[in-house]
Amino acid sequence: MIKPLHCYFLSVCLCLCACEQSPPQRADERMVYTVTRVLDGDSLLARANNQEIEIRLFGIDAPELKQTYSQQARSAAERLLNHQSIYVEAIDRDRYGRVVAIVHVVGHEPAVNIQLVEQGAAWVYRRYTDDKALIEKERSARQAGRGLWSLPQEQRIPPWEWRQRNRN
Template sequence: MEIAIILILALVGVLIFVNRHSQSGGNRTLPNQKVSDGKPSLTTSLAPRKEQSPRFDADNAIPAPIATVLKGSAYVVDGDTIVIQKTQVRLFGVDAPEINHPYGKKAKWALVSLCKGHAVKAEITAKDNHGRTVAKCYLEDGRDLSAEMVKLGLAIDWQKYSGGVYRALELPGARKKLWLADARQKGRMKVWEQYDAKQTALNQKQ
């Protein structure tokens, strides 16, 4: 009888031990295992972050610069306009007579003579109100075409655009000779209108 009681107590002890061991084993965590407390956890990746390339900003993008120098043979349009590489270029800082104005054809052929046989280098400065490219134009020997035309008395300085750099090169009486160009610089376009009307009337009589 005593032996039976001892065996029963031993069996009960074994069962209690096994039960406690299984419960404690279920709550064990591995060394690298995180215990969740029910709240979302923030984890930091050890991998290097990939930098995002900036988005293209069309509104603030700067366009690629256009060519600032043209060089080549020149086709002469009139006394202050040439064409280089299919680009119409106006001589910087001077004003020559229009082709149909007094001395207009003479100015054109003087510029033809200057450019003939030379490559002309045009250093672009701006665009004028007519969309023409304005440039300082030089011959291969360094001569400034604007200055040369003024020295020939077939163009006058246009101070509004040149700052007066060619005024000292003007021949005496050049502004009286090129009076229509002078009138344009002074904003007296009515003089042009009167001249053009007179020329039209003369052509109609012929």
């Protein structure tokens, strides 16, 4: 009696393995996407093969939409990304399902993430990265007073602090 039960159990396990769902779709760094929309200073929508994905730029945090300098940050991202062909280095997925990535415009370097920090359109998000090159670009933008670094100190609230203050 034990032997047929083992065979049945093994058969069920094999069937379950064969029917296993395919892994969740993610950005493929070898695939070229077209930016369809810039949502804000650090996120965008891109399309490839009739599939649209939302991308959150890795390692940076731009002002929130209701925050001072948000429109300028979004405009900076639009100038770099709008309708451009891009490829992504997917790092992770965030809790909202967005692909967290380093984004490159095809034929242009450095990465968009770095360019936005260099222009003063975003902060380095040190909670998620300690990338020395990115931190150096932020230091340089701050010293030169570029972008958000030209604002008075009281208006330069990092987005993570702004979100914390405005949670309720």
